[in-house]
Structures are given as C-alpha cells and as structure tokens.
C-alpha cells in the first residue's frame with residue numbers, strides 16, 4: 001500500500017508589541033514566506049506572550065489585527081497556512097500548564113532574555129508571566145508536532161528549552177512530542193540597531209531611528225539608513241569596531257542573497273554614501289510591495305476577521321490530538 005508522507009510542520013510567531021521591523025522580517029517573516037510552499041505551516045500572532053508586560057487593551061487589540069495584516073502583506077497565504085491569534089486556541093495555555101509542571105525554576109532563571117528584561121528590578125515587581133514565558137513558547141511549538149521553527153538567533157535559547165522539555169516529557173511519559181529544530185537565516189539572523197549597532201534591533205526601541213518598520217514610507221527608510229551609525233574608517237568590510245557597516249551588509253545580504261565576501265568585493269574603494277544609498281534602495285524595493293498590500297488590506301476588516309476565525313478553527317483541529325495524548329499520558333481521566 002502506498003503511504004502518503006506527511007509534510008514537515010513549521011510553527012512560528014511574533015509578539016504584537018511595538019512595530020514589525022526589518023529585523024523581524026529578515027530573521028523570521030522572509031523565511032516564513034519562503035517555507036510556506038514546502039511545509040505545513042502555522043503562523044501565529046502571539047498575543048498571550050505580549051501581556052507578560054502591561055499593555056493598553058485597546059492598543060493591543062488593534063496591534064494584533066495589524067500584525068496579522070502585515071503577515072499577509074509580506075506574502076503569507078491564509079489558504080496555505082494556519083494563521084491565527086494564539087489566544088483563540090486555548091490548547092496553548094492548557095499545554096503550557098502541563099509543561100510548567102515539568103520545568104525547573106533553575107533553567108527558567110538562566111534565560112538571558114528574562115535576565116535582560118528584569119535587570120535592576122526587584123523580585124516583587126517581576127511578573128511571573130515574564131518568568132514562565134519560554135514555557136508558553138515551548139507549548140506553542142510542541143502542540144503542533146512542529147519539526148522546524150524559523151526564528152532569529154535571539155530565540156534560540158528558548159527553542160533549546162522547548163527541545164529539553166520535549167525530551168524530558170518523552171523520557172518520563174513515553175514518546176509524545178516531536179523534538180523541534182531551529183531554522184535560521186544565513187546572514188541576517190540578528191539585525192542590529194541602526195543607532196547602536198552593538199545592540200539588537202528591537203521593535204520596542206524608544207528611538208524610531210534605531211529600526212525600520214516593514215511599512216515605513218520609502219523616504220523614511222532612506223533617511224534612517226543614511227543616518228545609521230557607522231565608523232570613521234573608509235572600508236566596507238567586517239572587523240572590529242565596524243558593527244554598523246557589518247549590520248548594513250547583513251541587511252543587504254539577506255535581501256539580495258549576496259555573501260559578505262561578494263559585498264566586500266563589490267564595494268572595494270567605494271565610499272559609505274554610495275553603499276548606504278544602495279542598501280536603502282534594496283530595502284525600499286523589497287518592502288515596496290509589502291507596504292502596498294498592507295495599505296490595501298488594512299481597511300478590509302471583514303476579510304481579516306474571516307482569516308483569523310478560520311485560522312483558529314484549523315489550529316484547534318491541528319492541536320487537539322496532541323493535547324489529548326498529553327492529558328492521557330499524565331494520568332487525567334478522559335472526558
């Protein structure tokens with residue numbers, strides 16, 4: 001009998017906080033679009049992660065819809081992928097609880113993102129959600145039998161925890177979860193701030209000149225790249241103290257597919273002005289169709305609602321089996 005091979009499963013998500021930046025685009029979204037034809041993909045707006053820090057409810061609601069709009073504008077097809085809001089599938093929270101009961105305080109306190117976000121804060125004011133956040137992320141991934149997780153480098157430690165939790169659970173309760181692998185961009189797995197190039201580009205940076213959003217107007221993109229911090233050297237190459245130039249090279253490389261060596265060769269003897277103009281041009285051209293689609297889609301609330309409602313149904317269906325299996329394994333009586 002012929003067996004139909006299951007397509008591999010992909011899961012990923014972005015937190016609806018701040019604005020989707022070119023860092024998120026290069027580190028995650030661009031790969032998501034690339035992978036959608038070959039894999040069974042679930043792409044989520046992780047609204048439950050966003051409330052680990054205080055949000056204004058009306059703003060969060062708007063941003064969740066806006067992020068979904070931007071996913072589609074980047075080229076993700078709701079017919080091909082499961083696209084949904086995390087809170088619309090309660091199985092995420094349910095599995096997170098079980099995994100939390102199988103996680104250790106020690107391993108969660110070693111998460112660098114947790115340490116960064118709570119630096120100089122007293123225990124009294126640190127939300128427990130911020131602490132257990134990586135467990136919810138593990139639940140997101142493990143719930144769908146995910147094989148591959150396309151993310152930027154900054155999420156790899158969280159992914160490692162998801163793998164550890166899957167292995168631990170499988171060892172204790174018997175084979176249940178697929179152990180997921182990360183999927184990184186070749187050159188742009190970590191895009192840096194345009195103003196402080198030793199710091200990661202963050203969508204919540206207070207200084208809007210530090211990042212480019214995927215819906216920024218072309219003129220603004222040019223302006224931000226022209227004012228990107230570089231160095232007083234004249235060489236378009238990598239090296240110590242050249243983080244600003246290297247970052248612009250990563251952006252160009254991720255968009256054009258050129259390697260660092262190719263870019264270095266192409267710009268030998270050319271000045272920063274010429275290089276920055278070319279980087280700006282390729283970013284503008286890459287994001288032009290995204291912005292156009294975004295502006296068209298934005299007002300079509302009925303369509304967007306239809307997408308996330310259908311997505312929620314598909315997500316619930318896709319995760320039901322694994323959650324039921326987990327409930328049984330831990331010893332809960334079946335309904």
Ligand code: TYM
Pocket residue numbers: 011012013014015016023024025026027028046049136137140141149150151152153154155158188189190191192200201202
């Ligand atoms: P978030 O919302 O911080 O970022 C979304 C995605 O963008 C990547 N990224 C970057 N890549 C390159 N350069 C940068 N400067 C940059 N900044 C962000 C991130 O690595 C990520 O892939 N916890 C996650 C969201 C999440 C998730 C998940 C991801 C929740 N559940 C399950 C994958 C699977 C987060 O806060 O990403």
